[in-house]
Amino acid sequence: xxxxxxxxxxxxxxxxxxxxxxxxxxxxxxxxxxxxxxxxxxxxxxxxxxxxxxxxxxxxxxxxxxxxxxxxxxxxxxxxxxxxxxxxxxxxxxxxxxxxxxxxxxxxxxxxxxxxxxxxxxxxxxxxxxxxxxxxxxxxxxxxxxxxxxxxxxxxxxxxxxxxxxxxxxxxxxxxxxxxxxxxxxxxxxxxxxxxxxxxxxxxxxxxxxxxxxxxxxxxxxxxxxxxxxxxxxxxxxxxxxxxxxxxxxxxxxxxxxxxxxxxxxxxxxxxxxxxxxxxxxxxxxxxxxxxxxxxxxxxxxxxxxxxxxxxxxxxxxxxxxxxxxxxxxxxxxxxxxxxxxxxxxxxxxxxxxxxxxxxxxxxxxxxxxxxxxxxxxxxxxxxxxxxxxxxxxxxxxxxxxxxxxxxxxxxxxxxxxxxxxxxxxxxxxxxxxxxxxxxxxxxxxxxxxxxx
Amino acid sequence: xxxxxxxxxxxxxxxxxxxxxxxxxxxxxxxxxxxxxxxxxxxxxxxxxxxxxxxxxxxxxxxxxxxxxxxxxxxxxxxxxxxxxxxxxxxxxxxxxxxxxxxxxxxxxxxxxxxxxxxxxxxxxxxxxxxxxxxxxxxxxxxxxxxxxxxxxxxxxxxxxxxxxxxxxxxxxxxxxxxxxxxxxxxxxxxxxxxxxxxxxxxxxxxxxxxxxxxxxxxxxxxxxxxxxxxxxxxxxxxxxxxxxxxxxxxxxxxxxxxxxxxxxxxxxxxxxxxxxxxxxxxxxxxxxxxxxxxxxxxxxxxxxxxxxxxxxxxxxxxxxxxxxxxxxxxxxxxxxxxxxxxxxxxxxxxxxxxxxxxxxxxxxxxxxxxxxxxxxxxxxxxxxxxxxxxxxxxxxxxxxxxxxxxxxxxxxxxxxxxxxxxxxxxxxxxxxxxxxxxxxxxxxxxxxxxxx
Numbered sequence: 001x002x003x004x005x006x007x008x009x010x011x012x013x014x015x016x017x018x019x020x021x022x023x024x025x026x027x028x029x030x031x032x033x034x035x036x037x038x039x040x041x042x043x044x045x046x047x048x049x050x051x052x053x054x055x056x057x058x059x060x061x062x063x064x065x066x067x068x069x070x071x072x073x074x075x076x077x078x079x080x081x082x083x084x085x086x087x088x089x090x091x092x093x094x095x096x097x098x099x100x101x102x103x104x105x106x107x108x109x110x111x112x113x114x115x116x117x118x119x120x121x122x123x124x125x126x127x128x129x130x131x132x133x134x135x136x137x138x139x140x141x142x143x144x145x146x147x148x149x150x151x152x153x154x155x156x157x158x159x160x161x162x163x164x165x166x167x168x169x170x171x172x173x174x175x176x177x178x179x180x181x182x183x184x185x186x187x188x189x190x191x192x193x194x195x196x197x198x199x200x201x202x203x204x205x206x207x208x209x210x211x212x213x214x215x216x217x218x219x220x221x222x223x224x225x226x227x228x229x230x231x232x233x234x235x236x237x238x239x240x241x242x243x244x245x246x247x248x249x250x251x252x253x254x255x256x257x258x259x260x261x262x263x264x265x266x267x268x269x270x271x272x273x274x275x276x277x278x279x280x281x282x283x284x285x286x287x288x289x290x291x292x293x294x295x296x297x298x299x300x301x302x303x304x305x306x307x308x309x310x311x312x313x314x315x316x317x318x319x320x321x322x323x324x325x326x327x328x329x330x331x332x333x334x335x336x337x338x339x340x341x342x343x344x345x346x347x348x349x350x351x352x353x354x355x356x357x358x359x360x361x362x363x364x365x366x367x368x369x370x371x372x373x374x375x376x377x378x379x380x381x382x383x384x385x386x387x388x389x390x391x392x393x394x395x396x397x398x399x400x401x402x403x404x405x406x407x408x409x410x411x412x413x414x415x416x417x418x419x420x421x422x423x424x425x426x427x428x429x430x431x432x433x434x435x436x437x438x439x440x441x442x443x444x445x446x447x448x449x450x451x452x453x
Numbered sequence: 454x455x456x457x458x459x460x461x462x463x464x465x466x467x468x469x470x471x472x473x474x475x476x477x478x479x480x481x482x483x484x485x486x487x488x489x490x491x492x493x494x495x496x497x498x499x500x501x502x503x504x505x506x507x508x509x510x511x512x513x514x515x516x517x518x519x520x521x522x523x524x525x526x527x528x529x530x531x532x533x534x535x536x537x538x539x540x541x542x543x544x545x546x547x548x549x550x551x552x553x554x555x556x557x558x559x560x561x562x563x564x565x566x567x568x569x570x571x572x573x574x575x576x577x578x579x580x581x582x583x584x585x586x587x588x589x590x591x592x593x594x595x596x597x598x599x600x601x602x603x604x605x606x607x608x609x610x611x612x613x614x615x616x617x618x619x620x621x622x623x624x625x626x627x628x629x630x631x632x633x634x635x636x637x638x639x640x641x642x643x644x645x646x647x648x649x650x651x652x653x654x655x656x657x658x659x660x661x662x663x664x665x666x667x668x669x670x671x672x673x674x675x676x677x678x679x680x681x682x683x684x685x686x687x688x689x690x691x692x693x694x695x696x697x698x699x700x701x702x703x704x705x706x707x708x709x710x711x712x713x714x715x716x717x718x719x720x721x722x723x724x725x726x727x728x729x730x731x732x733x734x735x736x737x738x739x740x741x742x743x744x745x746x747x748x749x750x751x752x753x754x755x756x757x758x759x760x761x762x763x764x765x766x767x768x769x770x771x772x773x774x775x776x777x778x779x780x781x782x783x784x785x786x787x788x789x790x791x792x793x794x795x796x797x798x799x800x801x802x803x804x805x806x807x808x809x810x811x812x813x814x815x816x817x818x819x820x821x822x823x824x825x826x827x828x829x830x831x832x833x834x835x836x837x838x839x840x841x842x843x844x845x846x847x848x849x850x851x852x853x854x855x856x857x858x859x860x861x862x863x864x865x866x867x868x869x870x871x872x873x874x875x876x877x878x879x880x881x882x883x884x885x886x887x888x889x890x891x892x893x894x895x896x897x898x899x900x901x902x903x904x905x906x
Binding site for chain 2: 015018037039040043046047048049160163164166167168169171172173174191192194195196197198227228229230231233250251253254255257258260261262264265266268269270271275277278281282284285288289291292293295296299300302303306307310313314317318319320321322323324325327328329332333335336338339340342343344347348349350351352353354357358361364365368369372373376377380432436440
């Protein structure tokens with residue numbers, strides 16, 4: 001039910017919009033679109049097929065263009081940028097914060113980038129170049145260089161006067177940062193503390209130096225973990241010499257967490273999180289084909305295993321009927337174990353010391369399930385084919401395959417991770433390749449030995 | 454590589470801790486554990502097998518107990534609570550905010566709940582009862598009733614004096630809420646605005662009434678969506694009469710987003726997100742068994758389909774060798790489409806108006822892939838079995854099964870959602886049941902018609 005209620009709003013917007021688009025009256029569509037936040041507009045554009053998408057994109061207020069581009073997947077972004085002329089792109093880019101612009105800049109045509117750089121003042125251009133000098137998916141690329149700093153040897157009153165003079169603070173400012181003369185990060189002052197302490201209080205007394213600063217080279221995954229472990233709203237970013245470079249805010253971290261989740265959900269099916277729901281058929285086909293080709297290879301290996309037992313099957317066709325069950329149940333049991341292990345790895349909960357304990361637990365679970373499911377399956381087979389030997393063979397083969405599946409479910413993701421691969425991406429293929437091939441081998445091999453003696 | 458770096462810290466802690474536990478010297482373990490945040494301690498406890506988990510849990514500072522209990526899954530929480538005596542539990546519960554206590558209270562023994570309620574003052578007891586009166590997974594259960602309110606007909610100066618008098622603000626306060634005499638929500642004042650405006654400024658002038666308040670009955674999924682669409686740090690919660698009831702903060706929203714992600718990743722394998730990595734073997738076995746039994750049923754249906762073609766297989770054993778490939782490739786292709794659609798549904802991007810466009814796109818992708826993969830497979834089969842008829846049959850059957858898989862991948866999740874089920878949970882079973890059964894049927898049926906005439 002929660003799922004149903006949850007997206008009432010988006011789904012309703014989509015329906016209304018679609019009706020309005022259908023009727024050809026663009027006025028109401030434009031009004032509707034421009035009551036939405038950039039993230040909502042992005043979501044809406046992603047849900048539209050290319051033709052309608054172009055029309056709606058043309059109706060978005062120019063001032064929102066940049067923010068909307070930040071809130072769509074790479075593929076959709078590409079299609080939106082293709083719909084804009086250079087002047088619109090330059091205007092959109094100029095409205096953005098440095099960290100957001102850094103996100104977008106690589107997708108822009110070179111001529112547009114040149115114009116954007118020319119239109120910036122020297123300080124901002126240098127800041128952008130600095131942010132771009134860090135690797136993607138690091139704290140350096142996430143940070144915004146626009147921070148409000150104060151000195152420690154002053155009072156609340158002086159800071160308040162400075163802030164009133166300065167005017168508006170950057171979005172999501174919950175702390176001011178205290179730096180030394182050499183711009184080294186010393187600690188932070190909560191806005192709350194400035195509000196709840198007497199004007200004469202020395203800043204020194206309010207200084208919180210408990211929160212560690214984030215290193216500019218830390219990965220965005222590590223940044224997200226720290227934010228969610230410590231409930232931060234913002235955090236300072238420093239270089240190796242503890243010089244304050246910028247600040248990361250929770251809104252960017254929420255985006256990272258969402259992307260991680262999408263990555264995990266889609267990569268198990270060999271898809272990227274930037275895939276457009278309505279990408280061109282040729283492009284979608286080529287991308288899927290890679291994954292299907294890998295699957296064709298593993299299926300081929302499994303077929304070859306079956307091929308080795310051609311004569312056995314020829315003598316007892318019941319084996320052909322039953323063999324997919326042994327393989328399939330093994331695959332399913334293994335997938336369960338794998339899902340738990342992939343999550344444990346993503347949370348850093350699985351390491352050298354507990355792998356053996358985990359493997360031992362999963363093998364015992366698999367043994368119990370194997371004996372039970374094997375017995376049920378054995379009885380069904382006995383009733384169906386009236387062949388006690390066949391019943392015994394499928395009982396044994398299923399138990400063995402569930403044990404193998406459990407071991408694979410634990411060891412394949414761990415092995416892939418150690419080898420430097422993403423366990424969420426490739427574990428499933430390896431797992432089913434094993435449970436299929438070895439499931440067929442155990443079942444047909446046992447049948448050959450036991451039934452055809 | 455990102456994955457590898459990301460959890461260096463957790464994995465290193467785990468190793469160090471494990472070494473220290475192994476050596477039996479608990480002093481260093483205790484020091485190490487108590488440098489961690491409650492969320493990190495929770496993560497660590499989840500990664501430990503039951504015996505070690507008990508030992509480490511005993512070393513956690515009593516003041517962190519409540520927060521740690523909030524940061525572990527239900528199953529692990531149960532095991533930790535079982536390790537505590539009533540006095541410890543009462544102390545842990547008393548340290549918590551009302552919204553967090555509401556989260557925990559249902560897992561506590563009745564006698565402990567009574568004691569906790571007795572130890573609270575009347576106002577807090579009423580607040581807790583109010584929060585508990587809302588359904589789980591609604592804004593009412595997420596909100597903290599502890600909010601700072603001001604009146605509109607005053608000035609910055611007066612508010613500053615009030616705040617100095619009041620002292621510390623609740624965590625993550627970025628706005629004060631402006632209410633009417635009847636406690637109706639009128640708008641919010643940013644702490645930033647208080648700091649950057651002259652003391653004589655009327656509060657009225659700083660009032661931001663753009664942000665809509667959250668209804669107390671909205672689902673937590675809807676709350677999370679709004680926070681991430683609008684980059685909120687906190688948001689007010691009101692009842693139907695616009696009376697301000699409390700406030701939701703981003704830290705709780707980050708937890709929801711993480712839980713949604715885990716739910717999606719694990720539910721596809723029939724697991725709950727609260728499953729303990731080291732749950733007792735009997736419990737894990739019983740839980741997995743449900744899922745495997747469903748799979749046994751669908752596998753049995755597929756086996757029955759194969760059984761109908763016993764005579765066909767008997768005449769041409771090559772069919773037994775090849776049939777798992779047709780079924781398996783169909784399942785894989787369908788899983789790709791399904792992953793895209795499940796994500797689209799979760800984002801509210803798929804609704805009445807674009808389903809047909811999506812289905813049409815996916816059918817075209819499937820047709821192209823089917824023709825291509827079918828041709829490759831047909832050629833392999835021709836080379837392997839020297840049987841042109843068989844080659845033609847597998848070409849046709851694979852193309853048909855990929856088309857069927859694409860249609861199922863689009864329509865099954867949408868159908869499940871319309872029927873009120875969670876598409877992430879059950880789509881996979883239905884999909885492979887169809888691609889297996891109908892894959893076997895198409896391939897063996899065609900073979901019967903074409904090859905055994």
